[in-house]
Amino acid sequence: MQPTATVLVYSDNASTREQVRLATGRRPAADVPAVDFIECATLPAVLKELDRGGVDVCVLDGEATPVGGMGVCRQLKDEIFQCPPVLLLMGRPQDAWLATWSRAEAAVTLPVDPVEFPDALAALLRDRLAIQA
Numbered sequence: 001m002q003p004t005a006t007v008l009v010y011s012d013n014a015s016t017r018e019q020v021r022l023a024t025g026r027r028p029a030a031d032v033p034a035v036d037f038i039e040c041a042t043l044p045a046v047l048k049e050l051d052r053g054g055v056d057v058c059v060l061d062g063e064a065t066p067v068g069g070m071g072v073c074r075q076l077k078d079e080i081f082q083c084p085p086v087l088l089l090m091g092r093p094q095d096a097w098l099a100t101w102s103r104a105e106a107a108v109t110l111p112v113d114p115v116e117f118p119d120a121l122a123a124l125l126r127d128r129l130a131i132q133a
Contacts, residue, residue, distance in 0.1 A: 005125050006054050008038045008084070010046050010069060011061035016089065017041075019112035020059055029122035032129070043067045050080055057124045058086045062095065063110060070095075073102035085124040087117075 009020050017039050027034045038055065040046045049055060058076070060069030073086045088104035089112065090096070099107035105127075106120045 003033060004036045005033045005056040005129070006036050006038060007057050007059060007121070008040060008046065008049055008055045009059045010040045010043075010064060010072060011089070012041050012064045012066075013061065014041075016061050016063075016110070016112070020089075020117070023112045023114045023117040024121060025118070028118035028125065032122050032125040035121075035125075043072055046072060046076075050076065050084075055084045056128050057121065058084050059121070060086055060088050060104070061110075062088050062090045062098070062107075070098050070102040070104075073104050077103040085128055087120055087124055 007024070009017050011017050021037055024035055038049050040049060060073050062069040069088055073088060076083050076086065085105040086103075088099045088102065088107040089110050090099060090107050091110055093109055096107060106124055108116050108120050
């Protein structure tokens with residue numbers, strides 16, 4: 001198992017980014033590596049970090065402003081070669097169809113649930129690390 005996984009968290013809201021970190025803890029599950037976070041509050045910062053490479057999973061806030069995570073996800077899937085899997089944070093469960101439109105691999109609702117979120121993140125990390133192996 002690799003020593004750490006890198007998770008990019010995009011939200012203009014510092015509280016949402018904190019919720020993601022706290023729900024994840026040091027690692028989201030025992031069978032995945034510990035997590036290092038890259039926090040971004042703007043789309044240009046997200047694009048810069050993804051251009052650097054090394055991101056294993058992106059967590060995007062669908063409620064972010066001025067650019068929401070659903071639109072960001074769709075843009076990343078169109079523009080980034082071998083884009084990392086995306087976990088989308090949605091404001092309402094009824095927005096699941098938008099998560100599908102955005103091509104996110106997984107979606108959970110806000111506020112961040114301390115059980116649901118790490119399970120979803122761990123599943124994406126398992127898939128990503130299995131592909132890289």
